[in-house]
Amino acid sequence: MNLQATIDFDLRRFFRWWSKELSYWIPAPVLALLSDRSGYLIFAETPAGMTATFRRALDPDQPPVFSKTLNRDNPDAYRELLALQPELQKADTLLRLEASQGLTKTIYLPLAAQENLAQVVGFELDRYTPFKADAVYFANLPLGKTDSGQLRVQLVLTPRPVLDRLLEQLQSWGVQPSGVDYAEALPAEGITADYNLLPERFQPRGNRLSQSLHWLLNGLFALLLLAATIWPVWREGEAVERLKASIKTLEKETRLIEGQQQEIEAVRSKTQRLIDLKTQTPSLIEVLNELSKLLKDDTWLTHFQYTDKHLQVQGQSPAASALIGILEASPYFANVAFVSPLTQDKNTGRERFQISMDVAAVAETEPSEAADTAEETDTDANPADDNGSGTANE
Template sequence: MTAWRDNFQKTATRMAPGARGFWAWWRRSLLAWLPPRWQQQLGLSRVRLLLWRNGEMLRIERDAAGQCVLLAEIPWPQSPGDVEALLGPRLSALPCHWLLPAHSVLRRGLRLPAAAATRLGDVVGFEIDRQTPFTADQVHFDARVIGHREDGQLDVELVVVPRTTLDALAGQGGAWKGALAGVDAADAQGLPLGVNLLPPQARQQRRDPMQRWNRLLALAAVVALVGGGWQLLDNRRQAARNLQAQVDVAAQRARTVGEQRQQLQDLVDGAAFFDRQRAQRPPAVEVWNELSQRLPDGTWLEKFSLEGGQLQLIGLSDSASSLVGRLEGSRLWRTPALTGVLQGDDGSRRDRFTLTAELQAAPAPRTEAVDGDATHAP
């Protein structure tokens, strides 16, 4: 908030007890007419950078009127120059506030008269000894107004942080000592409270963004004319962007249809390929039926596998050495052979075997000629 608005607010508050609320209502009503981008350019909206440590990482968020957006998460420690190079000149121009975790601060609720709003910091400073186990010279503090009661009193929250905590913060990131505009604290949900626990003399001073506009008040008429022309041009640009967006949507839909058509073709080709592969091998049911007829009694299978044109059988049998002869001569496979040596199984007193064979191509389906296709001799 700029100096002239601070002075106006303090004067209005002294003139009438309800002036502070009127000023807040009047300011919100005026800001509602301005686009958010203009509010930011004119310095009328509270936009800042929040930095806080999450383990060994430094999180950087953009806080715009309580709406936090994560910009980056980089390893700690980092110097202000590295962060400025990462964010760019536009974001680096925003004030930087360090966010302390909720357990680092002490919060106490107070109820004060409405007249204390003009000197809230001085009033709550006298309450530190009574509300906290610290003295005023052992802590840094700030206060925020939570709400206005019907009886004219204020609900205020006192936020206190020991000086040792900020000293430790300066020790951890000494390069940030002169680059911070404030130190805030998070509540139980991790949201910033909106206080500034950094002493005024330690805060980074930035140029008032309203100074340039104050010098241009004499050219208000010219600015209004330029603003009108710019708004007209912006409307045309917006219409062109909308048209381009529609073209992009149509093009995206066309690309999506093309991709879906290609996917469908790939699925059809894949299904045809698998059908051809299945046609080249006998069905598993026929193989199993053939095995059931050829394997002798006293033979148990532990594994039956058809993979890549290869038949593999693993099991136990009373006559394992004769299995190769029993499986020869089948139209569904060829070259049956035992793999490895036969191993006796002590529990069942049978031989454990592993037998492999190559599957043959499935026989072509027989087609019978219909009467109309038969050739009749004269």
């Protein structure tokens, strides 16, 4: 890849191409309003006379509107044609040379010749053709660079007498062509070539003000068309930016809500842990109530310590050794054991004890089980009443 290579850019050819491509997107009625031309009238010499072909557009795929052969000896031939076709007055007039009236050839030149291509071709013309530069009208069409670094050029020429005669014929009818091309040197993509064999002295002098106004109007229309194309896209872009801003705001609110939900979830988890802890551990009142039920009236406590599901009690009892079995039988207590040996109190005669045990939660009785228990109690009570009543009756 050669980074030092120069980039050739022909601004005039670019705008010609750009205008042509843009015209494909414009409807034909609108394009006709913008253009000051009704079409293209192409003159070509044939054995029968001078043929005039009218086309709406420079497109070889579209058939011509009409084609008529004019008599060379009739000085009013063109005026009669205008009388039949008034729209030809606004047509762009071209002269097309037939195959026998010109010559085309592809030549190769050094790249340095590109800056003064016309002068170089004119100087070297007799090397590539049997004509000298002052005997022909010629044009050159650059075709690009070759792989070997040479400039490829298409040379088109016609003898001066041939073109002068044809131009004089047209001038006798009052026709002033705006361009001359060669039928054997037309580009593949269109009818008109990117060159002009018309001598400078025959080129029409247009109204600069009219042409400037025409191009100004076309430029304004192109700007309006461009604005009409870009404006909706710009509006959509603004709408997208607004949506992005809204999404950012919603994302901030969403993150705030998620943070609050996490805090709520943390509080709920702590609360649930406290509830589970309370459910798994009996309350102090329940433990005291259970001890009051299990211990007889001749047994009392002098010390009570309840910490983290573990209970340690001290006291006196006539039969302290029996307390281990009594406490183990309770669903509230497990791992019941003496912490120290039993001793005798001389004043009371009772045994001093120190017992430790684990405290466990007791599942609450289901309503159905309580109901069944109540029914069993009632059943046990009824037979006694029945028996008593029977005895009384007897």
